[in-house]
Amino acid sequence: xxxxxxxxxxxxxxxxxxxxxxxxxxxxxxxxxxxxxxxxxxxxxxxxxxxxxxxxxxxxxxxxxxxxxxxxxxxxxxxxxxxxxxxxxxxxxxxxxxxxxxxxxxxxxxxxxxxxxxxxxxxxxxxxxxxxxxxxxxxxxxxxxxxxxxxxxxxxxxxxxxxxxxxxxxxxxxxxxxxxxxxxxxxxxxxxxxxxxxxxxxxxxxxxxxxxxxxxxxxxxxxxxxxxxxxxxxxxxxxxxxxxxxxxxxxxxxxxxxxxxxxxxxxxxxxxxxxxxxxxxxxxxxxxxxxxxxxxxxxxxxxxxxxxxxxxxxxxxxxxxxxxxxxxxxxxxxxxxxxxxxxxxxxxxxxxxxxxxxxxxxxxxxxxxxxxxxxxxxxxxxxxxxxxxxxxxxxxxxxxxxxxxxxxxxxxxxxxxxxxxxxxxxxxxxxxxxxxxxxxxxxxxxxxxxxxxxxxxxxxxxxxxxxxxxxxxxxx
RNA sequence: GGUCCCGUCGUCCAGUGGCCUAGGACGCCGGCCUUUCAAGCCGGAAACGCCGGUUCGAAUCCGGUCGGGACUGCCA
Numbered sequence: 001x002x003x004x005x006x007x008x009x010x011x012x013x014x015x016x017x018x019x020x021x022x023x024x025x026x027x028x029x030x031x032x033x034x035x036x037x038x039x040x041x042x043x044x045x046x047x048x049x050x051x052x053x054x055x056x057x058x059x060x061x062x063x064x065x066x067x068x069x070x071x072x073x074x075x076x077x078x079x080x081x082x083x084x085x086x087x088x089x090x091x092x093x094x095x096x097x098x099x100x101x102x103x104x105x106x107x108x109x110x111x112x113x114x115x116x117x118x119x120x121x122x123x124x125x126x127x128x129x130x131x132x133x134x135x136x137x138x139x140x141x142x143x144x145x146x147x148x149x150x151x152x153x154x155x156x157x158x159x160x161x162x163x164x165x166x167x168x169x170x171x172x173x174x175x176x177x178x179x180x181x182x183x184x185x186x187x188x189x190x191x192x193x194x195x196x197x198x199x200x201x202x203x204x205x206x207x208x209x210x211x212x213x214x215x216x217x218x219x220x221x222x223x224x225x226x227x228x229x230x231x232x233x234x235x236x237x238x239x240x241x242x243x244x245x246x247x248x249x250x251x252x253x254x255x256x257x258x259x260x261x262x263x264x265x266x267x268x269x270x271x272x273x274x275x276x277x278x279x280x281x282x283x284x285x286x287x288x289x290x291x292x293x294x295x296x297x298x299x300x301x302x303x304x305x306x307x308x309x310x311x312x313x314x315x316x317x318x319x320x321x322x323x324x325x326x327x328x329x330x331x332x333x334x335x336x337x338x339x340x341x342x343x344x345x346x347x348x349x350x351x352x353x354x355x356x357x358x359x360x361x362x363x364x365x366x367x368x369x370x371x372x373x374x375x376x377x378x379x380x381x382x383x384x385x386x387x388x389x390x391x392x393x394x395x396x397x398x399x400x401x402x403x404x405x406x407x408x409x410x411x412x413x414x415x416x417x418x419x420x421x422x423x424x425x426x427x428x429x430x431x432x433x434x435x436x437x438x439x440x441x442x443x444x445x446x447x448x449x450x451x452x453x454x455x456x457x458x459x460x461x462x463x464x465x466x467x468x469x470x471x472x473x474x475x476x
Numbered sequence: 477g478g479u480c481c482c483g484u485c486g487u488c489c490a491g492u493g494g495c496c497u498a499g500g501a502c503g504c505c506g507g508c509c510u511u512u513c514a515a516g517c518c519g520g521a522a523a524c525g526c527c528g529g530u531u532c533g534a535a536u537c538c539g540g541u542c543g544g545g546a547c548u549g550c551c552a
Contacts, residue, residue: 010552045551110550117548121477127548129478143550161481170479170548178550185552209480209547232482239544270488270501277490278500297489299482300545307488307502317515358514368513387512419511434511446513 003035003199007061007068008189010042011054014250017303018204018234018242019057020064021268025231026202027066028269028291038196039071041082044188049084060251063261064268065284070196078196083188090183093191093221094144094176102220103176104133107142128172144177146216154212159202159229159293166212174213190214194223202229202293205300206241229293232272232300242303258331258362259308263315267308271301281314313360324356325349328365335366336373344373347456354448368448372456376443379469383445387435388473392428396436397470399426401463404454412455419451440469 007023009015030037039061043049058073070076080086097103116130123129133147148171155165176187183191193201193214201214208230218225236246243249248257254264265284269275275282275290316324325348332348333339340348348369359365370376399422407418423433438450441462447453454462 008552012552042552048551106550113549121548124477126478164480166480172548175550180550182550184550189552204546205481206546207552210552212480230481233546235545237487241546267488272489274489274500276500280489280501301489302487304487304502310502313515354514360514383512416511423511430511438512442512444512448513450511 001199003030003033004038004197005030005035005200005202006038006040006071006193006196006198007066008040008042008192009057010045010048011050011057012045012048013053014056014252015060016242016249017251017254017268018249020060020251021234021271022203022231023061023066024064024265024268025229025273025291025293025296026200028288029200029202029293030069031288032291035199036069037066038076039068039081040192040196041072041084042185042189043082043084044183044185046084046182056250056252060255063255064251064265065261081196083183083192086188086192087182089195090188090191091177091181094183094187097146097176097220098144100220101147103144103146104137105140105142106134106145106173106175107138107179108134126170126172128174129169131172133173141179143175143179145173145175146213146220148173148213148216154215156211156215156225156228158208158211159200159227160232160296160298161208161230164208164211166209171212171216176217186210186213186217190217191221193226194218194221198226200229200293201226202231205230205233229296231296232298234271235300235302237302239302246303247305254308258364259312260315260319260327263312264308266315267311271303272296281311309360316359316362317357319356321353321356325352328352328355328359328362331362331366332369333366335363335370340373347372347458350456351448351452354452358448371442371447372453375465378443379439379472380444383439383443387439387445388469392432393436393473394470396426396428396433397440397466397473400437401466401470404459404462404466407459410455410459412451415454416451436469437466441465 005026007019007026009019009023027037029035039058041054041057043054054072061068068074070078071081075081094103098105113131117127120127120129133145148168150169152168153165154168154171155163158164174186175184177183192198211228211230215225234242236242238246248254251264255261262284266281266287269287269291270280273291273296275287319327329345351369351372355365355368358368400419403418403422404415407414419434419437423430426433434450435445438447439445441450441457442453
């Protein structure tokens with residue numbers, strides 16, 4: 001039998017990295033087994049669901065490379081993959097359950113219910129203890145609740161946690177249909193998992209306490225239970241569930257700030273899983289071949305942005321030059337503030353390999369090369385202070401200007417040759433002799449390698465900036 | 477409060493009774509290389525929460541304890 005897995009986000013927010021990781025594991029498992037991965041949109045919360053969030057979710061999933069075989073936009077043999085299209089189905093299931101006695105109508109007010117919860121808590125009882133089927137439930141109206149058998153334990157196997165058991169008396173009579181006729185998550189999700197023949201449900205551990213409800217519902221529908229796998233939660237550095245207050249949690253933020261999808265994929269796959277004891281960098285094909293839900297660890301993982309950016313740097317350097325240039329161009333132009341013409345772009349290409357080695361996130365590449373295209377407004381104060389001295393400074397700059405004026409041809413090799421000869425003559429070390437030049441030309445003591453940078457900048461601009469720095473130095 | 481889950485370096489993982497004087501990765505510290513910064517290379521500090529038990533032998537099995545987390549809604 002072929003496996004069928006799904007990811008079912010709610011479009012009430014952007015795609016969270018936690019959801020992305022869950023989607024990734026579902027995808028890996030489906031692909032490993034040659035099964036089906038499907039995307040369902042759980043938009044039963046009509047109030048909070050928006051098309052914009054849905055678009056963000058689809059875009060993010062595609063960006064990560066998690067293609068789905070069935071689901072919204074691609075369709076499939078089972079009808080709509082959007083829950084808002086299937087309200088009648090859920091209503092009819094709820095009605096059937098009432099008719100069979102498995103569920104009942106309840107028109108108690110939220111105040112009444114709240115009082116019962118308070119009472120239960122005061123008596124140290126499970127919250128749902130008093131929320132049970134009344135003597136004579138109304139024939140219609142209100143919400144529809146499932147009647148949970150109190151004397152039986154609900155036991156199910158979980159691929160990552162083993163056997164999990166809940167006592168019936170600890171499970172409240174949960175609502176499946178709201179008073180406005182819309183289904184709750186428990187109903188819609190379970191009915192869909194049954195209708196779409198989902199074989200494995202891998203989702204966040206936060207849903208573990210809801211799982212006995214889903215098991216009960218599945219049984220009430222007389223359907224086969226899927227295999228569950230509750231994935232460890234993603235935490236922030238404070239050990240609490242990862243959320244907005246920990247910083248950026250939208251997957252699309254990582255796309256928009258210059259992370260590479262392969263790197264994010266690789267990093268996310270390592271949260272709660274490992275390919276083996278010592279490989280950290282591996283391709284999605286390797287992950288796909290090795291992945292098993294049963295190997296997922298059961299303890300929560302802290303999302304570490306530092307490791308992610310390190311990994312992004314690894315992928316950045318592993319790209320071939322051509323790909324790097326294509327990816328980086330928009331960022332370079334954004335940093336420069338305008339589009340570059342072909343001559344300018346050719347200049348960038350002479351240093352692009354050097355820039356690539358120094359880039360972790362795409363936008364950093366832009367920052368490194370703005371000086372090639374625009375005169376900077378001011379020198380980085382710390383760089384200036386560290387490197388420029390009134391004593392030796394003007395002399396070095398003069399000597400460099402003089403020799404650079406005569407360099408021929410104007411390329412990195414002859415520039416290096418000339419400047420090294422100068423250092424020799426003046427008897428200064430490379431650090432002392434070259435740094436003032438770097439600051440004069442790039443505005444900062446940190447830049448791509450100097451000789452190549454000067455070559456790319458051009459003789460006129462180089463001399464102009466050296467003169468400008470010299471003037472500034474003397475004026476100070 | 478109740479229910480459930482979890483507990484190996486700061487962090488992510490490896491480890492499924494002896495191969496563990498606990499391994500890899502990020503980060504951190506030191507060094508080398510070097511025109512800056514990166515990258516690279518070399519080295520270092522850094523963990524089995526605690527207490528019992530089982531066993532010839534426990535990070536690995538059992539119990540307890542402590543700690544953390546999730547859930548506890550007509551959100552998902």
